[in-house]
Amino acid sequence: MIAVREACPADLPALAALERACFPDPWSAESLRSGLARPENRFFVLEDGREVRAYAAVRTVLEEAELLRIAVDPAFRGRGSGRILLEEVLQAVPEAAVWRLDVRAGNTAALRLYERCGFEKLVLNRGFYTDPAEDGWLMQRGS
Ligand SMILES: CC(C)(COP(=O)(O)OP(=O)(O)OC[C@H]1O[C@@H](n2cnc3c(N)ncnc32)[C@H](O)[C@@H]1OP(=O)(O)O)[C@@H](O)C(=O)NCCC(=O)NCCS
Known part of the structure; x- marks a missing residue:
C-alpha cells in the first residue's frame, strides 16, 4: 500500500540512498540530518508497504x-509516485500561500510533474546550475 508520511530520523539512511541514486550532487547523510532537524524544514516520505520509495524536502518561511x-x-x-507525493506535500502545508522551486531547464520529468501540480514557469535564470552548467526555471504556484 502506498502512503505518505512525515520523515523521522530513522528514515535518514533511506533518504541518503535516494539522494545517491537520484542526484549528481547528493546531499550527504550529515546535511540530511541537519536539514531534517531545522524547524523551518519538513521532510516527507512515500512508502510502498514499509519500503521508502520517494522523498520530498520543503522549507517554509x-x-x-x-x-x-x-x-x-x-x-x-x-x-505516479512523484505526483502522489507532491500532491500530499502541498496539502500538508496549508499555511503556504505561495510555493516556489528551482528546476534544471532540461529536467523534462520534473517540469512535467510540477506543471501537473499547478506550478508555472516564472523566470528563466541563465546559468543557475553548475556541474553540469544549465539554466534553471524558477517556478511558482499560488499568487
Ligand atoms: C522528477 C521525478 C520526481 C518524477 O517522479 P515520477 O514518480 O517518475 O513521476 P510521475 O510518475 O508521478 O509522473 C508525473 C508526470 O511527469 C511525467 N513524467 C514522468 N517521467 C517523465 C519523463 N521521463 N519524461 C517526460 N515526462 C515524464 C509523467 O508522465 C506525469 O505526467 P502526466 O500526468 O501528464 O502523465 C523523478 O523523475 C525523479 O526522482 N527524478 C530525479 C530527481 C529530480 O530530478 N528531482 C527534481 C529536482 S529536485
Missing part, C-alpha cells in the same frame, strides 16, 4: 514554501 528536493527511486518512476 511564513506564508512561503520552497520545494527543496523531490526524488523517486529510479525503479519506481513513471508510476
Whole structure:
C-alpha cells in the first residue's frame, strides 16, 4: 500500500540512498540530518508497504514554501509516485500561500510533474546550475 508520511530520523539512511541514486550532487547523510532537524524544514516520505520509495524536502518561511528536493527511486518512476507525493506535500502545508522551486531547464520529468501540480514557469535564470552548467526555471504556484 502506498502512503505518505512525515520523515523521522530513522528514515535518514533511506533518504541518503535516494539522494545517491537520484542526484549528481547528493546531499550527504550529515546535511540530511541537519536539514531534517531545522524547524523551518519538513521532510516527507512515500512508502510502498514499509519500503521508502520517494522523498520530498520543503522549507517554509511564513506564508512561503520552497520545494527543496523531490526524488523517486529510479525503479519506481513513471508510476505516479512523484505526483502522489507532491500532491500530499502541498496539502500538508496549508499555511503556504505561495510555493516556489528551482528546476534544471532540461529536467523534462520534473517540469512535467510540477506543471501537473499547478506550478508555472516564472523566470528563466541563465546559468543557475553548475556541474553540469544549465539554466534553471524558477517556478511558482499560488499568487
Ligand atoms: C522528477 C521525478 C520526481 C518524477 O517522479 P515520477 O514518480 O517518475 O513521476 P510521475 O510518475 O508521478 O509522473 C508525473 C508526470 O511527469 C511525467 N513524467 C514522468 N517521467 C517523465 C519523463 N521521463 N519524461 C517526460 N515526462 C515524464 C509523467 O508522465 C506525469 O505526467 P502526466 O500526468 O501528464 O502523465 C523523478 O523523475 C525523479 O526522482 N527524478 C530525479 C530527481 C529530480 O530530478 N528531482 C527534481 C529536482 S529536485
